[in-house]
Amino acid sequence: MSGRDAEHQQWWRHAVTYEVYVRSFADADGDGVGDLPGLTARLPHLRDLGVDALWITPFYRSPQRDHGYDVADYTDVDPLFGTLDDADALVARAHELDLRVIVDLVPNHTSSEHPWFRAALEAGPGSPERARYLFREGRGADGSLPPNNWRSVFGGAAWTRVPDGQWYLHLFDSSQPDLDWRNPEVGDMFESVLRFWLDRGVDGFRIDVAHGLVKEEGLRDQVVPEGSEPGSAAPTGGSMIERTLRDEPMWDQPEVHEVYRRWRRVLDEYAGPRGDRILVAEAWTQTPESMARFVRPDEMHQAFNFSWLLAPWSAEAFAAVVTGTLEAVGPVGGSPTWVLSNHDVIRHPTRYGGGPRGLARARAATLTMLALPGSAYLYQGEELGLEEVDVAPEHRTDPSWFRTGEAGRDGCRVPLPWDGDAAPYGFGPGTGQPWLPQPAGWGPRSVAAQQADPGSTLAFYRAALAARRTFATTAGESVTDLRVEGAVLSFRRGPVTVVLNCGSEAVPLPPGEVLASSAPAGTVLSRDLPADCAVWLRDPAAR
Numbered sequence: 001m002s003g004r005d006a007e008h009q010q011w012w013r014h015a016v017t018y019e020v021y022v023r024s025f026a027d028a029d030g031d032g033v034g035d036l037p038g039l040t041a042r043l044p045h046l047r048d049l050g051v052d053a054l055w056i057t058p059f060y061r062s063p064q065r066d067h068g069y070d071v072a073d074y075t076d077v078d079p080l081f082g083t084l085d086d087a088d089a090l091v092a093r094a095h096e097l098d099l100r101v102i103v104d105l106v107p108n109h110t111s112s113e114h115p116w117f118r119a120a121l122e123a124g125p126g127s128p129e130r131a132r133y134l135f136r137e138g139r140g141a142d143g144s145l146p147p148n149n150w151r152s153v154f155g156g157a158a159w160t161r162v163p164d165g166q167w168y169l170h171l172f173d174s175s176q177p178d179l180d181w182r183n184p185e186v187g188d189m190f191e192s193v194l195r196f197w198l199d200r201g202v203d204g205f206r207i208d209v210a211h212g213l214v215k216e217e218g219l220r221d222q223v224v225p226e227g228s229e230p231g232s233a234a235p236t237g238g239s240m241i242e243r244t245l246r247d248e249p250m251w252d253q254p255e256v257h258e259v260y261r262r263w264r265r266v267l268d269e270y271a272g273p274r275g276d277r278i279l280v281a282e283a284w285t286q287t288p289e290s291m292a293r294f295v296r297p298d299e300m301h302q303a304f305n306f307s308w309l310l311a312p313w314s315a316e317a318f319a320a321v322v323t324g325t326l327e328a329v330g331p332v333g334g335s336p337t338w339v340l341s342n343h344d345v346i347r348h349p350t351r352y353g354g355g356p357r358g359l360a361r362a363r364a365a366t367l368t369m370l371a372l373p374g375s376a377y378l379y380q381g382e383e384l385g386l387e388e389v390d391v392a393p394e395h396r397t398d399p400s401w402f403r404t405g406e407a408g409r410d411g412c413r414v415p416l417p418w419d420g421d422a423a424p425y426g427f428g429p430g431t432g433q434p435w436l437p438q439p440a441g442w443g444p445r446s447v448a449a450q451q452a453d454p455g456s457t458l459a460f461y462r463a464a465l466a467a468r469r470t471f472a473t474t475a476g477e478s479v480t481d482l483r484v485e486g487a488v489l490s491f492r493r494g495p496v497t498v499v500l501n502c503g504s505e506a507v508p509l510p511p512g513e514v515l516a517s518s519a520p521a522g523t524v525l526s527r528d529l530p531a532d533c534a535v536w537l538r539d540p541a542a543r
Ligand code: NOJ
Pocket: 066, 069, 070, 106, 172, 208, 209, 282, 343, 344
């Protein structure tokens, strides 16, 4: 295979993928919820932005208790989002625009409305129907205590009791019963789901809770250090920014990798003229090494590398993530991934302090990320510089809010502003309001307003992605000269030197032609790099 052919085949190694939170992207039918036809109509925005692929959050039949991450039928489209024909039209249009399509697969749990779970409830204890899930007897004399001490990621016990006295496990909401992946029926069902969507032409799958499918046999108690609470390293709203090494019999069990080896064989059968069909893991693992196990050559193609997103605003912390990631992923031949925002975490301008400084830092972190080897994931609205919205309690819908009373994840899911000066800002037709209220004053943040402004964050993203194309595929998969001097991080990637200033003072810049910068438009970067700013400098000799 020539270098060019290999590059086409392995397009994912350097792709930029844009996450579409389908409820909040664009609403064609005016019911206040985004849908597939709305997304299809707005695909040119993604082409103009310059991304290579989109990942669409779940649009399958679902009671929407966790906004689609509670699937009742894996092979049909929820009427809220459209029809199977709409899904086909979306894939076809995306391909016409040279965008690949990654869909979301939710294999850890089904909805409690899934026919399998309904049948399990009806069939009763000891039945083959119950054996597809994790039903157990309770503890205590009358079985009224949960079978173990595990907690739901969304708060409260991870077990719910059914009327006949048994309990079922749900690592998330009680409407999301966990499947028993040690039961071969489960694996067979998901293989047929993979084939269903591959046959319809999708280019890959983002695997929800990829580290959770198999639990430690015996479902023992989690060992919790004295003085702390049982819990998990998985995401809940903004509260998962810290991770510690802990005992996790519910996550990252060795047997989970067998599942992905099987799936990889299936996907490899489908590689074709559009190149590889891919698997990307959402795996909140505890170390870069455990993340790398998911991307061994016969498993997934990629795994989200949440360490970049979890790092504080610090040159040292960013440098440690780059080094740790490359050291872990390199030996298994994987390609690293980088991400700053998604539909489960507080938007990165807000994490970095909000306001103009938060946005400046967010742009700088984004530009730095886009120079790194491997592939980057963007979250809808970050190209507009959107901040987390403070959603009023009466409008909140996140199941974790209902289970814990903590604000939850609605604030990063507010529907996008496309044009105009008042809600719904072109999100849907007419003046009908979207499912989460949009803030007043979002007009200047809309796509239309930013399109017309060369100094906008949208213009910055477009320029950065265009500049990335000039070197990303040819600059190799390593970084060199990684340094931290004071509050400044710098490294080289091929012909490009990247400098990120995390300090509060301007710093002198090395020589080089400015290829891209996160500074406000009109800033001339000649000798100094301002605080909270990043730049790509092209080595003059490399032209
Ligand atoms: C991770 C998804 O990103 C999140 O939105 C969802 O709530 C959980 N998995 C449970 O499916």
